[in-house]
Amino acid sequence: MGKPLQQTDNVFRGAHHPVVFRKNLFQPGPFLRLWNDDNPRTIEASFIWQRYAPALSHVHSFGCRTSKQRNHTRRPDKKDVYCGAYNLKVSDIRGLASIEGLSEVATADITHEVENNEIAHASLKIELDAGVHEDAIEGVKTAIVACLWRRSCGPLLHRCNVDCNLAPHPSAQLPLGPSGPYVEDRSIGMRIFYLIRFWFVYTAWKVGFFQFA
């Protein structure tokens, strides 16, 4: 179990072509793809934690690396293209457990869990009530997606270097988030603090000075 994120922290979710589009129309379901492979009542998804992606360039680098990794195993006609990211507050994610009309959600939390050597990776884990019938889980996922998408800000558009020649670039199809554009809410001093902390921790982690739990 990783370190819980703070309530006011920001997280980001990358949008990748072609998975989030259907006939050039952005779809929130595939964007917030919720997995429940092992236990049907445990729903998971991946996010990028701002603490270890303190600048937008870090967020986008994460997205481009993810894309590159996916393309190692994909056919050229199924090429993954990172298009940008949307922002959510950790409080919005944890708030899923208390939303009226979504009583099936027992707990919702997001924790820091390094994955694929990505220091900024955070895992969303939603536990559904044990009494939720398996047939009902897909409908609950739709409700979760609708709630999270409603709180999303963005998009923060990006073109990875390898995709600069794409014309048109699919990022142009990303819609405005329902909660409006992303607004940087950290002061300049706080941003500098984030950067210094990140480089200190990142360097110490890379040289093996410590490991994350």
Add this chain to the structure above:
Amino acid sequence: MATSTTSKARTNTISTVAFTADTSISGSDTAATTITGGAPYGSVTTTLTGSTTSYGALSSSLNNFGAFSASFIPGTYTIGSVGHVAGTINVSVANSSINVSNGVVYLTNGAALPEISDPSDLVVASYNQLTNSLIELHGLEDGDDWKINTPVYAASIQVAAVLMEYDIPRPAVFTHGPNSVVFNWSQDQNNLYLTISKSRLSVLVSSNEGIEMRTDISDTADTDRFFSALRSVPLLGPPEK
């Protein structure tokens, strides 16, 4: 190119457990036509008239020319005549691949779409595109992010048929993975989601304020009420382009 003129006479019932439909397919075209897919696990009662040159085994009772009842399972069947739906529409059938679901015959060959002379046929044409999308999702490779499994495909294609029956504008489509298809209508900040899994329909209406309504459709009475209400809901926007 051979052409047949056909008419429809059917009623639909739908439930969360089994999807059934009655239909009448008639025609006199003798060109070989392939019916692919269909309504897996659904039950179709069909009356077939006209000259049939050959046909595959929908069921053993199909060999009795005329009225038959068949349990329609996925597969490719060949018959000599074919019909279509929604009044009288000329349908070109030569070398066309068509899909039968919930008693509705869909052309999947874009070159053979019916001519549209009646405004109500616009919904039919629009739903042909939706049906094609669902066929495409079902036909994707295993592991594809948008791939849906066969029971979900069967359920979704029949729900689409019922939506068309009620003249509901075509929805946008997305998936959560192989176990469900979500039909989505949106207008302004309002969204209506219909989540279709193999044995359940879940309805969600959301707005900027949050979740406005959630319900599961559990029996035929609920289904009729839902689709009747859906028809009059003002939030239904235009279908995806």
